Every structure is written in C-alpha cells, then in structure tokens.
Amino acid sequence: MSKNYVQIDPKDNIIVAITSLPKNTFIDVAGETFTLQEDIKQKHKFALYDFKVGDEIFMYGVLIGKAVLSIERGTAITVKNIKHASAEYNNSKEKFTWTAPDASNFKQRTFNGYHRKDGKVGTANYWLVIPLTFCENRNLDVLESTLSEKLGYETQKDFAVDIEALIKQYKAGASSEAILNTPIITTQEEISKNRVFPNVDGIKFLKHDGGCGGTREDSEVLVKLLAGYIANPNVAGATVFSLGCQNAQINMLQKAIKGIDPNFTKTVYYLEQQQSKSERHFIEEAVKHTFIGLTEANKIERQPASLNKLILGLECGGSDGFSGISANPALGYASDLLVALGGSPVLAEFPELNGVEQEIINRCVTEKDAKKFYNLMRSYSAAAVAVGSGFENNPSPGNIKDGLITDAMKSAGAAKKGGTSPVVKVLDYTEQVTKPGLNLLCTPGNDVESTTGLVGSGCNIVLFTTGLGTPTGNPVAPVLKISSNTNLYERMNDIIDINAGTVITGEDTIESMGQKILNHIIRVASGETPSKAVLQANNDFIPWKRGVSL
Missing domain, CATH: 3.40.50 (Rossmann fold)
Structure with a gap:
C-alpha cells in the first residue's frame, strides 16, 4: 500500500490520502483522472466524483454518510459537508459461506500456559483481591501496600523507593553526605527477580465504585462480572472483601460463579467486615488467607497448550x-x-x-x-x-x-x-x-x-x-x-x-x-x-x- 492514495473497495466513492497531498496533485484511480482542488491531509478523504446534497457516500463498500452540501471532485470530505448515515438492516439472515485462511504454519504450534481443572488454559497466573462494594476499597489499599512490593510485585511505577535504607543510615548516625550517596531506587525488573512466589504473576486489586447505592440491576451485573474474573483462566483464586450490608452479597457472587462452572474448584476466601472482631483482625485474616492462597497458586507451572485454548x-x-x-x-x-x-x-x-x-x-x-x-x-x-x-x-x-x-x-x-x-x-x-x-x-x-x-x-x-x-x-x-x-x-x-x-x-x-x-x-x-x-x-x-x- 505504498501509493499516496487508495480506494479501499471498488464501491467506494471517496479516496483515502495515504500521505498529505497538495492542491493540484494529479489523481488516477478507479478509471478516473483529475487534480485535487485543495490540500488533503494525511488519513483524510477526498471525493472521487461530484456529489449533490443527499448523495450517498461509500467507504469500505458500505454507506457511511450523505452529502449535506455540494461537494466537488477532488475536495476534502469533512464534518461540514457530510453527515452520518448507515445502511438499513433486518433480522433475516442471508446465505453465508467462508473459506478459512491457510493456517498450516501454525498447526503444530503451542503456547506455554497455566492449565486449570476446568480445561481452560491461562496466559498468566494471578491472585485477585476483590471488594463487593466500594466501601472496602480502602481495605484493599491496605492489603496492596502490605503485600505487593514485599512479595516482589509491581507498584504503580516502574521503580520503587527504598526509604528503609535511609532510615537505617539515619539511625546509624550517618552524615548528610552519606545519606545522599545511599542508593534507594529499585527497578521493577530487580523487584521481580526477588519474587517470593515465582509462578504467580501478580496480586491484582479490582477496586470499583459499585456494589451498593446504585440500582439493584447494577449490583447484579457487577457480581456476574466479578464472577467472570474469578473464573477467568488467568486467575488462580481470590480473596473477596464484603462489608455485609451492601446490595452485592456474597451468596450472589457464589451463585454467579456456580452459573459459570457448576464444578468450580478454585480457592476463594470470603471475608465479611461486619462479622469481624475489629478492622485489625479483619486485615490480619485477609493477609494470612491471601498468603496461603499464593502458596497454592505457586504450585502450578506453565505447560504446553494448543492454540485453540x-x-x-x-x-x-x-x-x-x-x-x-x-x-x-x-x-x-x-x-x-x-x-x-x-x-x-x-x-x-x-x-x-x-x-x-x-x-x-x-x-x-x-x-x-x-x-x-x-x-x-x-x-x-x-x-x-x-x-x-x-x-x-x-x-x-x-x-x-x-x-x-x-x-x-x-x-x-x-x-x-x-x-x-x-x-x-x-x-x-x-x-x-x-x-x-x-x-x-x-x-x-x-x-x-x-x-x-x-x-x-x-x-x-x-x-x-x-x-x-x-x-x-x-x-x-x-x-x-x-x-x-x-x-x-x-x-x-x-x-x-x-x-x-x-x-x-x-x-x-x-x-x-x-x-x-x-x-x-x-x-x-x-x-x-x-x-x-x-x-x-x-x-x-x-x-x-x-x-x-x-
């Protein structure tokens, strides 16, 4: 596609500028020869024919607009001279045939993935921490700050700052010059090399603003979405935070998971804050259960899988x-x-x-x-x-x-x-x-x-x-x-x-x-x-x- 302009489909009556085209550029396309009446910017379109008001505009072989002004051949198609239009459709389907491309080069290829008991294969291996309501987002922040970096997983930046190194220098009576010369930046690559659980790609915290306060339908849809994430082949298991009084209840999530997989076997820990002794005990329990879940998730290793997975x-x-x-x-x-x-x-x-x-x-x-x-x-x-x-x-x-x-x-x-x-x-x-x-x-x-x-x-x-x-x-x-x-x-x-x-x-x-x-x-x-x-x-x-x- 190295030409300066292209007609994508034989039915198209507008042409795409592959490069910016100056006024008076000679155009030879689809049996038509003419010169551009104005400069055409790269990626924009120009008229192959003269259009009257109401004329249909085609691109990719389909109707994409109608002229609202007269448009001369060789001038730009803009938001001022055409408006959106699309073809009518109905629910009766016509006969369709398809010839598959030659995929022989990939027939024997595999990828190394994480095989799950339900027959699906993951391209990654994550542990999820999920709130059933936005009220629990703060507790997710606490868990994230407690676990992610210490276990060798990414922060929100491509590096981490080791403030503890400066604290040690200070307590040891180091001079300002010594403190300034202390290395404290650790890259994500260095952090990842020190992962406690090398077969677990990360802990993911799915914070959101739903689960309560909106419509019941929103909470029901959210629960189904979260169930889909837990059931996703890239997920080993999950820790679920519930406040207790929200619309999105634990039993709703469990039902949604069973709806996806009646034989569901992944480990999911359900923690309800309003049933806990205190916030301290609640966080302590979440950290311990998540850590145990990570030890189990770490036991699975990548194995060859067919591309059909x-x-x-x-x-x-x-x-x-x-x-x-x-x-x-x-x-x-x-x-x-x-x-x-x-x-x-x-x-x-x-x-x-x-x-x-x-x-x-x-x-x-x-x-x-x-x-x-x-x-x-x-x-x-x-x-x-x-x-x-x-x-x-x-x-x-x-x-x-x-x-x-x-x-x-x-x-x-x-x-x-x-x-x-x-x-x-x-x-x-x-x-x-x-x-x-x-x-x-x-x-x-x-x-x-x-x-x-x-x-x-x-x-x-x-x-x-x-x-x-x-x-x-x-x-x-x-x-x-x-x-x-x-x-x-x-x-x-x-x-x-x-x-x-x-x-x-x-x-x-x-x-x-x-x-x-x-x-x-x-x-x-x-x-x-x-x-x-x-x-x-x-x-x-x-x-x-x-x-x-x-």
Whole structure:
C-alpha cells in the first residue's frame, strides 16, 4: 500500500490520502483522472466524483454518510459537508459461506500456559483481591501496600523507593553526605527477580465504585462480572472483601460463579467486615488467607497448550484514518487464523458495529443469534436516542481530527478486527465464551469498559489496535497494543507492542502482518514477552453499569 492514495473497495466513492497531498496533485484511480482542488491531509478523504446534497457516500463498500452540501471532485470530505448515515438492516439472515485462511504454519504450534481443572488454559497466573462494594476499597489499599512490593510485585511505577535504607543510615548516625550517596531506587525488573512466589504473576486489586447505592440491576451485573474474573483462566483464586450490608452479597457472587462452572474448584476466601472482631483482625485474616492462597497458586507451572485454548479479545481505541486499512484488518486476519485453529476471538464494542449490522447478521451461524444481535443493537441504539444522543455521536474529537468523520466510517473500519469468519455465538455483557470460533460480545465503545467486559467473559489475552495511542491495560489479561502507523509506534514505543504501520508503507501485506501478530500473541501467551501494558502496570478496570456509554 505504498501509493499516496487508495480506494479501499471498488464501491467506494471517496479516496483515502495515504500521505498529505497538495492542491493540484494529479489523481488516477478507479478509471478516473483529475487534480485535487485543495490540500488533503494525511488519513483524510477526498471525493472521487461530484456529489449533490443527499448523495450517498461509500467507504469500505458500505454507506457511511450523505452529502449535506455540494461537494466537488477532488475536495476534502469533512464534518461540514457530510453527515452520518448507515445502511438499513433486518433480522433475516442471508446465505453465508467462508473459506478459512491457510493456517498450516501454525498447526503444530503451542503456547506455554497455566492449565486449570476446568480445561481452560491461562496466559498468566494471578491472585485477585476483590471488594463487593466500594466501601472496602480502602481495605484493599491496605492489603496492596502490605503485600505487593514485599512479595516482589509491581507498584504503580516502574521503580520503587527504598526509604528503609535511609532510615537505617539515619539511625546509624550517618552524615548528610552519606545519606545522599545511599542508593534507594529499585527497578521493577530487580523487584521481580526477588519474587517470593515465582509462578504467580501478580496480586491484582479490582477496586470499583459499585456494589451498593446504585440500582439493584447494577449490583447484579457487577457480581456476574466479578464472577467472570474469578473464573477467568488467568486467575488462580481470590480473596473477596464484603462489608455485609451492601446490595452485592456474597451468596450472589457464589451463585454467579456456580452459573459459570457448576464444578468450580478454585480457592476463594470470603471475608465479611461486619462479622469481624475489629478492622485489625479483619486485615490480619485477609493477609494470612491471601498468603496461603499464593502458596497454592505457586504450585502450578506453565505447560504446553494448543492454540485453540486462546480466547482473544478484539478491541480498538484512539482510532485514526489508517486503523481500518492497516491494524484492524491485520488483526482480523490473525483472528481468522485463530478460528481456523479452533480458537475463539471475541469482537465487542457494539456502538462501533453501526453500519455493518446486516453483514454481521448474515455471518451468524444460527437464526437465534442473528435475532439476538439484531435485538441488542436495536435496544442499544434506542437507549442512546432516548437520552438525546445516538451512535452518530460516537467518534471522538481525536477520531475526527485524524480522518474518521462519521460513526459508520469509524465502525466499518473497526469491524475489520473481527475478520471474515462466521459468528458462532452472540453474547450479552458478562455472558461467557463457550464456543470456539468468532464470538460477539455486547459492550460499550468506551475502551476500558469494553476491555473490562471482554476479560470478564473469559478472554485470556486482548489485542488493542490504536492510531493515536493509549495506555489501556487490564489487571488479569495481557493487553497488546497494535499501532496503525509507524509514526505512533516510534513516538510511543513504551506502550505500543506491534507496528502495523508497515502495511501502509508496503513492507507488509495484511496477511503477513496478521501472521506476525499471531506469532507475537503466542510469545506473550507463553510468558516469553511481556506486554507493554503489563510492564507499565496499566491495570484499568471499569465495570459497565449498562447505562448509555458510547
């Protein structure tokens, strides 16, 4: 894709500028020759034909907008001259066929993971500490400050300060010069080498602002989400804090866990503060139980596992005008490879499927799932309209600035992450992934809420494409960031794992980049290469309260 401009689909009547194009640039595309009437910024689009008011605008082969002003051929497509529009859809599916890509190079590949008794395999091995209500967040802070650094786990920075060394110097009567020359900084790499439990990747503290005070439905959904985290294959066990009087009760969590796995065997310690002797005894009990849980979790070691045990969350955020033509379709090809290998990619963010609904309905294997997707999209859209908004308000200022003018334009590119395979199951928020193949999960477009939901439904690794950059991570699943352009990868290399910008420059094809992505997934899933989000301790966790979140 080394040309200066590209028509993505033969049906498209707007063209993408791969580089910034000055006025009077000669254009030869799709049998049309003309010169640009104005400067076109990189990643933005220009008209292939003259448009009248009301004319339909197509990109990725789908309707993404309508002209609200007359637009001359060779001029820029902007928020001023087009408005959002998307194709109509219905709940009757058409015939769909799929040819799987050649995955023979990966047939004999495995990853080294943590095998659980329920047959699932984790890409990491964590112990969770979970509050059932926000009232317990302070106690989680106490536990975190007590355990994390002392046991060799990360703090919120990439280094730790050893104040005890200065205290020892002071008590020994050291001079100011001696104190100034005392080394007190320890890097995370050095801390990790001293882990007490080398087979446990960390203790994760899932603080939140729910569990009480909101609607009962919010608490019920939160409990199901927390149950999903405890059941996630990347989790060895959990310590659960309850105040006692909140909406989200211990028995609700236990019931939700049994709903996921009737034969659940992981160790979970339930502690209720209102039944304790004192706060001191409560914390003491929590520390001791958690320590014992860590000793058990440390007994499990990584073992080879088939790639069909990978449950791959597909996410995007901070998208730009290249996301839909480099990072997203490359991830889509990796997704198709995983489906061919028996794995389970999961496509989320329902507001960012606006405009491609009929294509997805047609891809559903069963009529039941086609209708479920139809109903979820209709109800989500109606809820947004009911509060004076709508899917058309999804693109952020950053999206628009970098060339994503309408929601349908953004969505058509975002949907490319899901590849081309059949949809085997449509899941509502907190429902679990149980079928191999491409799953759809209803989550909002909010990056962290959506990523939180993907992991709560069972994903053991998440792939996150971005054109503008994001530090988003997750406490339980490694989140790998894929840049749509090389400039971003070079500027934010500390948080970006994979550069798909080489598709734009022509060094890679969609297929070759998709294979590179899958190879990187295998290394991370095996614990060989940590994700940048894990290195940066990005432990973002925001439960969705099922309100309108675009």
